[in-house]
Each structure stands twice: as C-alpha cells, then as structure tokens.
Amino acid sequence: MAVITQFLADEHHCCDESFATVEEAAQTGDLAGCRQRFQQFQAAMEHHFQKEEAVLFPAFEQATGNTMGPTQVMRLEHQQMRQALAEMAQALAGGDLDDLLGQSETLLILMQQHNIKEEQILYPMCDRALSAAAGSVIQDMRDLPLGQPT
C-alpha cells in the first residue's frame, strides 16, 4: 500500500488549494485578505517541509543508508521554495500585488515540479523502503508541531 505517498500527496493538494486562495485575493486587489491567506499558506508549506525534513527523510536515509541521494535534492529544493516564499512575503510587505503575482507564477512551477519528483519518485521509494514502519512514520509526521522556519 502506498500510504506515505497518499498521506503526503494529500498535503500537497491542501497547499495547492491554499496557494490558489492567495492568488485569488491578489487578483482582486484585496491586500489585507491576501496577507492573511499568505500567512496561512506559508505556515502550511513550512509545516509540510518540516514533517519531511524532521521525520520522513531521516527515516528513509536510515532505512536505505543513503544520505546524499534524492533526500538531499529535496532538501535543497525546500530551501529554494522558502526563498521564493520569502520574496512573496517581501512583495506583500511592500503592498506590491503585481510583483506577488509574478513571484507566485514561479513558485507554482517550482512547487509542482518538486511535487512531481516527490509523488512520482521519492514517496514510492519511501513506501517501499519503510514498508512495515510506514504507519508509525505517518503518525510521527502527524504529531510533529510546527517549529521555527529554518
């Protein structure tokens, strides 16, 4: 069963929905609403990153003994997205919704090509490598509180 794939792909979809609401607010010129939605979106993204970085990736690395492979690339892409999110936050702080929409276009592609790699390649590898332990790994991810952004 691809339980890890399912669990984390669902989180991707939640983040996607949240992303769409940010863009929608920006499109209608609702700066206050956009700021509030962006905060929720950024927090959801950060929480998802942390679940992977603090729980899933170490479990995968331990099970496979591979610390420099796909998880390393995923960590670096998380940093790239954190950077893009920070630039969106900067645009919002300056009240520049056009800049925000230009940045969001880029973030969406970064995000989705990252998701493709995870959902098509990494998560199935995790499901295979962790098989019996998958349930407890998911539980640990559920229990992880949102920490400070790294």
Place this chain on the structure above:
Amino acid sequence: MMTAGLSLEQAPPFNVPLRFFLTAPPFLLLAAGLLLWQGPDLFASRWLPAALALTHLLTLGFMAQVMLGALLQILPVVVGVVVPRPRLTAALIHIPLTLGALVLATAFLGGGPTWFQAAAGLLGLGFGVALLAIHLALWRAPVVGSTVIALRCALGALLVTVVLGVLLSGFLAWGWRLPVFELTQLHATWGLLGWTVLLVTGVAYQVVPMFQITPPYPTWLSRGFAPLLAVLLAAWSTFVLIGWRAAAGWTGAALAVGAVLVAVATLWLLTRRRRKIGDPTLNFWRASMASLLAGALLWLLTPWVSTLAQAPQVEVLLGILSIFGFAVAMINGMLYKIVPFLAWFHLQAQLFQHVKVPNMKQLLPDACVRQQWWSYLAALLLLLAAAVQPRLFAYPAALAVGVAGGWLGINLLRVCRIYYRVLRSGPPGDLNR
C-alpha cells in the same frame, strides 16, 4: 547560493532545450512563406507535394523540434534520470533535425531523389540519437509510474513513425516497391495520434491538475489510455495493411472515441480549475483540446455522411485540426510557461544574492501572450476557412500564420534578451555557466 547551484545538477544547461525552442518559430514563418508562394492550389489535396512539404515543415520543424527539446528538459523531473552529455546529445539531435526538415521540404518541392536520400539520412540520424538517448534514460527510471508508461508508449509510436517515414523516403529516393498509400496513412496516424497525442496526454496528466490546480484525471483514463491507444493503433495498422476495411473502420472509430474522451476530460477539468486568476496560456489549451475534439468527431462522422466521405477537403481539415489546431496550439501555450520559467530558474541559480532576478511576468508579460494568442486564433480559423474556400482565404491564412509565428518568436526572444542582459549585470565569472 549553494542551494540553487546544487539542485541545478539535475537540470540540463539552458541552451540545451532553448536551441530547439528558438528554432521552432522560424519554421512557422517558412510555412507561411510556402503558403504564400503556392496560394490556394495548396489546399486542393493533402497528397500534393507542396502540401506534404508544408506538413513536414510543421511536424518536423515546429512540433518534433519543441517536443524533443522539452523531453530532454523534463526527463530529470518526471523520471528522475539525466540524459548523458546533454550538450552533445542536443546538438546531435537538433542539427540533423533542423537540416532534415529543410531538406525534406525541398525534396517535396521538386528537389528529386538525392534530396530525399539526404533527408532520410539526416532525419534518421537525428531521431535515432533522440530515441536512443531518451530510451536509455527511461530504462534507468527508478520508479515506473503512469507517466513513464505513457512516455514509453509515445516513444514506441515515434519509432514506428520514423521507420515508416524512412521506408517512404526509400520509395521516393531509391524507388523501393511499397504499398505507399497504406504506409502513408500509417505514418501520419502513428505520428499524430500515436506520438503526439500520447506525449501530450502523458504530459497533461501531470501538468493540468498541478498547474491549473484541478481535480486529477480519472485513474482509468490516465492509466489505461496510453496502452489502449497503442494496442488499437497496432490493430488498426494491421487491418489497413491486410485490407480488412470494415475492421479498420471500427478500430479507427475506437481510436477517435479515445481522442474524444481525452479532449472532453481535459476541457471539463479546465472548467473546474481552482486557480482563479486569469492565465492567458489557458486559451491555447482550450483551442488545442477543442481542435482535437473537432478532428476526432469529423473522423467519426465522415464514413456515415456520403458528402463528407467523398470530399478531399475533409482530409485537409483533419490535417489542419490535428497539426495546426491541436499540436501547434498546445506547444505555443507550453512554450510560454517553459521558456520564462527556465530563464528565471537559471538566472536564480547563477545570480541569486547578487542581483534581483526578474520574475516570470516581468520576463514575459501577460499582455504579450494575449496579443499573440489572437494572432494564433486568427491563423487557425483562416486556415480552416481556406480548406473550404481556398480562393478567398488562402492568402489571409498565410499572412496570419506568418504573423502568429513571427510574434511567437519575438516573445521568446524578448525573454532571452532579458536573460542575457541580467546575466551580464551579474558578477563576472558567472557568465560561463
């Protein structure tokens, strides 16, 4: 700084896909020039040499060009493997493909057997390298998902298309004795319905739900479509070759129903997109899928309506709908996402923390995309009108194709100009990346 640089290891250098993308629009200009030169006569039949030259300028020069360039780019993302020696591989595909398309068009326009021989050699080489490189990459895929399956089926169809194309050029270049009429039908169908539809749908399963934030395609469609289409194509080809007309008719109808399903599913998903902001490239997706739908319905209807069955215009319309409607619209729209994103991505990786990198909408404003969209739509509608009323519409259609192609080229060049300007403004030493 290090973060972006390292993740780039998986992506080929910008000029690997870019050389393909920038070569494509000039082929639309060449197509427009050929249409102007030949005038209304070109629309009389798909079997005319000039019509065949036009077809191959579009399918080889524009479509295959971008499709192969984009594949080299996206393989690391969707499959997780890198094509080895990307610059050399790209050159070995791009140069023979470009020259081959030009030589083949010249051959059809009266160049004679030597030109067909040269075209067969060039295109055989270019596609041979492409098939080999991409197959090797797919072979090493760590996980086989539905996209890998669709890509394998699409590449299989490309292989069949190329082999049939080389056989047909054997007839034209060396006088091989072959059932030319049947093989041409097969060649066109494997190229358009096999390679093109399979590649586009394989990419669409990923791209539409993710980038437009829609519900996913139904699983039975995304899993079953590619293998089913490939099997139907093989069955249809066998029936055509052994002359079982009724069986060929029914499998042909089943193929068209498959195309209808994919087109309707995509159009329906696009109405359910959660991404509420305007996106001018959506128009290209809609035009593409509407053309696929119209083409498939026309194919389904033709055997039942005697006036249609006897009209040579139906085949011309099918060609325009599937090539300029379905494929060119899709590619045109995708280029507007791929090129600005890659420009941003490579700038970000090289200049991050030194210079503020322009965002995608600064690299290519929506207004540029919207304006070119109208010229594309005009070209498509005028071409369709020219198929029915060539005397009236052939020249306006030719001009519109030229405007749409030129404008697309200008928009892409705009992105590249900003890319190189920003790159030069960065710290020295980064330029050689």
